Amino acid sequence: MYQHKTMDPQEAARLHEMRHTFSHLLAAAVQELRPEVKLGIGPAIDDGFYYDFLTDQPFSLSDLKDIERRMRKLAQAKHDLAPSSMGVAEAKALLAQRGEVLKVELVEDLAAQGETEVSFYGLGGFLDLCKGPHVANTKDLPLKAFKLDRVAGAYWRGDEKRPMLSRIYGLAFLTPEDLAAYIEQREEAERRDHRRLGRDMDLFVISPDVGKGLPMFTEKGTTIRRALERFIVDEEIKRGYLHVQTPILGRKHLYEISGHWEHYQDSMYPPINVDGEDYVLRPMTCPHHFMLYAARPRSYRELPVRYAEISPMYRKEKSGELSGLIRVMGFHLADAHIFCKPEDVKPVFREVVDLIGYVMETLGLAERCWYRLSLRDDHKEKYIDAPESWAMAERDMRDICEEMKLEAQVEPGHAAFYGPKLDVQMATVGGREETLFTNQIDIALAQRFHLEYIAEDGSRRMPWVVHRSSIGCLERTIAFLVEHYAGALPLWLMPVQVKVLPITDEQTAYAAQVKDQLERLGLRVELDDRKETLNRKVREAKMQKIPYLCVVGQREQQEGSVSVTNRDTDRKSTLPVAQFADAVLKEHVTRSRQLRAAGAA
């Protein structure tokens, strides 16, 4: 979403202070207007600030105007942001006397961390527990560069078991121009949103009658999907993967063995009972692949075994979490499980990282993605209890990141219950971070399924398992591609690659022949022989982001040529049909991201 101009650290710090002060100003205004409201927390964020309030009557959008007016009035009174500090006991007493129950809790936590003194900032009659820093005086706030933005509910301390607070978000920048630019950028992002483009480009449909979170692909969307599937399946086979097919239902028992039933049940559909046996829609493919592996004895000679599948799977989501193609309940993951000797796990994982690197490069997403190393956190109960294996797997992953020079963000608390993950992250146009691909070292499941192989010395040993997705889940990957390219996908992914536009119906037959010639090569071509003006046909084709437009009139027909317009450069050139066909075909099969077949830059 909003990309900061490169800002020198001083300026960035000043902006941060301002935003933080704005959040105090917001809280002060709110408490003047509604004294019964209690304070949560109010930090600066990427595009401004927010403040959380405890109240029986959550704020609504219509409240923002009054609050904003009060903020401006308060700021114009030129209050100093006066710091002070006091002992923990005194602070608690003061806050308790003001009824600030949430702030009391914060002080107690600080005390538990060993703090003996806490700091406050005043703003007129308003006083807030806060470590600062702030601008010196409210007159230093750029009142024309801020705006209250929206309201939302947010659980106290991010815990859904605790009360829901009412959060007010505000935007704040150094200058009014920055604010306007940000708002403009947000509108531009809306135009790139895959949900909007998906409809405009006729890629997918979500029908309430089919069910929310259950997208359907049109023929055009399916074409994109098929291109991705063919690409990844071919690539995986080249790299030694064995493509298999397993069912989307499985006995509940299977997931009890794997531990998913215990650890992951909230995300699974309730069992379907058939003749007294419980079946579940699979949320993951691992147990199925494990059973394939376990179906016969395995020798160390055949390891690593790499089972891959484009797996349909179903995960139950809370309704508020669904979003277009990015968060759905039914999706298709390019999944694989690699069974290897424990001592081979590093080379195997390196090979996985190499594959996803290649995929990102091919899709043109490499610049937009970053790695996240997802480890355990202190809430150990979420994870399989095997401290030594965890330590080993986490160390292996760190080593690999280092060796392969991946600058991964380390994030405790995001690991799978059975092992650490190396995720590839990307941001939607709306600025929300999502996982595109995920790869895991599994320290637990092989044991639960009693997987083994026979080693050189004849002993039975347990393999390690690497879970990985090469091109992620197709729904989400398509959404990111559409947003990244604003609909103008690389040629090999475009549902319609070439459009032939006859100028008059004299050329319809010739145009059909051109179309045929291109289609015989496996290209996706449409003929627009409607009785419309050329201008109109060109306009519509441009809006559909068709990579190449072939205009054919009398001249082209006579010389057996096409007059081609390049989507990306908007340049035109006239060339023999065969020559154009060869050039496009080459770009298609090489999955080129540049259109060079005609009118190259």
Place this chain on the structure above:
RNA sequence: GCCCACGUAGCUCAGUAGGUAGAGCACUUCCUUGGUAAGGAAGAGGUUCAUCGGUUCGAUCCCGAUCGUGGGCUCCA
């Protein structure tokens, strides 16, 4: 699931201080045979304003519930 907002023709949106709905684009028909981003004219299109209840002489507009969508929170591929 929770908080806030929204739900009017295929799309983008008007509208009525409550008296049984309108525009542009798309669509259909006719005219135009046009050389690179909207040729012209006419017409049709809403079981009447997501659904179901309630208030009212009367509701698209007020209230409630449900469903769906969007933005947050939590969760997550």
